[in-house]
Amino acid sequence: MTLALDSQQVPSDASRPWFDGLTRHFPGLELVRGDGRDGAFERHELGPAELWVIAAHNHAIRHRLPATCLRERVSVVLQVEGEGRVAQAGHACELRPGDLTLIEGSAPMNVEFDGPYRQCLLLLPRRGVTDLPIAEAAGRAMRGEDPVDGLLGRAIAGLPDAVARLGPVGRGELAASLGLMLRTTSALQRGREAVRRHVRVERAIALIERELADPELSPARVAAGQGVGRRHLDALFAAHGGSIERWIQERRLQRAAQALRVSRESVLEVAVAHGFRSASHFARAFRRRFGAVPSAWRGEPTGGGS
Incomplete structure (x- = not known):
C-alpha cells in the first residue's frame, strides 16, 4: 500500500x-x-x-x-x-x-x-x-x-x-x-x-406455545432457542408487558382455565397437562390470577376471567 x-x-x-x-x-x-x-x-x-x-x-x-x-x-x-x-x-x-x-x-x-x-x-x-x-x-x-x-x-x-x-x-x-x-x-x-426484535419475540412465543405442557420449559431454554441470552430476550419481552417467565406462567394459566371449563379431567390432570408440577402449586397460581380456586372456577358461568 x-x-x-x-x-x-x-x-x-x-x-x-x-x-x-x-x-x-x-x-x-x-x-x-x-x-x-x-x-x-x-x-x-x-x-x-x-x-x-x-x-x-x-x-x-x-x-x-x-x-x-x-x-x-x-x-x-x-x-x-x-x-x-x-x-x-x-x-x-x-x-x-x-x-x-x-x-x-x-x-x-x-x-x-x-x-x-x-x-x-x-x-x-x-x-x-x-x-x-x-x-x-x-x-x-x-x-x-x-x-x-x-x-x-x-x-x-x-x-x-x-x-x-x-x-x-x-x-x-x-x-x-x-x-x-x-x-x-x-x-x-x-x-x-425493530423488525428483528419483533420476529425474535414471535418465534419465542411460538416455541412457548409448542412446549407449554413441558414442566422443564424455562426462560433460559426459550432464549437458547433464539440464539440469545435470557437477559436480552427478557428486554425484548418487556415491550410486551413482562418477562419470559411471566409470559410462560400466564399462558399456562390461560390454557388451564379454558380446559377446566370444557374438560372432565381432574384439577391435578389439568395442572400436569399444562406444565404445573403439582396441584397445590397450580391452585395457588390460579387463585392469584383469577381470584378463585380451580374447583370453584369450574362452577362459574362462562365468561369470568380471561
Whole structure:
C-alpha cells in the first residue's frame, strides 16, 4: 500500500512526523504503539464538514481528552484498506475494508492496527444529526456488505475524487447530502432492528406455545432457542408487558382455565397437562390470577376471567 497522499491541505506538516501533525488538529491523541513517522494524511473542507484521509502502518492510538472539534461533530470512520479495531463507550469492533463505525467525540477511545491501513474520517456537524443515537452506535461495526450501510460507505469512499472537482458551494451541498444519508441509514437500521426484535419475540412465543405442557420449559431454554441470552430476550419481552417467565406462567394459566371449563379431567390432570408440577402449586397460581380456586372456577358461568 502506498502511504504518500497527494494533498496541498497540510503543507505545514510536510516536514514533521505524520502523527505529530495529527495531534495539532486533534489534541488528546496518544500514540501507544508505533513510532508515528510512517504515515500521511490529507484534509479537505466540505463547508461545515471535514474529510480526512489517513494512511499509516502498525500502531495503536488512545484518545484520552477528546478535542473540541470532535465533540461538536459526528465522526464517521470508513475503513478503506487494511484491518483495525475500535473500542469506545463499552463497545469494540473489528473493521475490515468497506466497514464503518461512528465515534462519540465526547468519550475516550482506542484504535489499533496490526499492519498498513487507510481510512476516511468524515466529520459532520452534530447539530444536523442531533436525533442520532451516537453513544449507542459508537464502537459498533456497520458492515460494508450490508445493503443499507454499504450505501453510506460507498458514498464516503468516493469523496476524495468528488471534492477535487467541486467548488466551495458544491462541497457544502455534498456535506449536507451526506448528513441526510447518515440520518436515513440510521433510521433504516433502527427500523430493521425493530423488525428483528419483533420476529425474535414471535418465534419465542411460538416455541412457548409448542412446549407449554413441558414442566422443564424455562426462560433460559426459550432464549437458547433464539440464539440469545435470557437477559436480552427478557428486554425484548418487556415491550410486551413482562418477562419470559411471566409470559410462560400466564399462558399456562390461560390454557388451564379454558380446559377446566370444557374438560372432565381432574384439577391435578389439568395442572400436569399444562406444565404445573403439582396441584397445590397450580391452585395457588390460579387463585392469584383469577381470584378463585380451580374447583370453584369450574362452577362459574362462562365468561369470568380471561
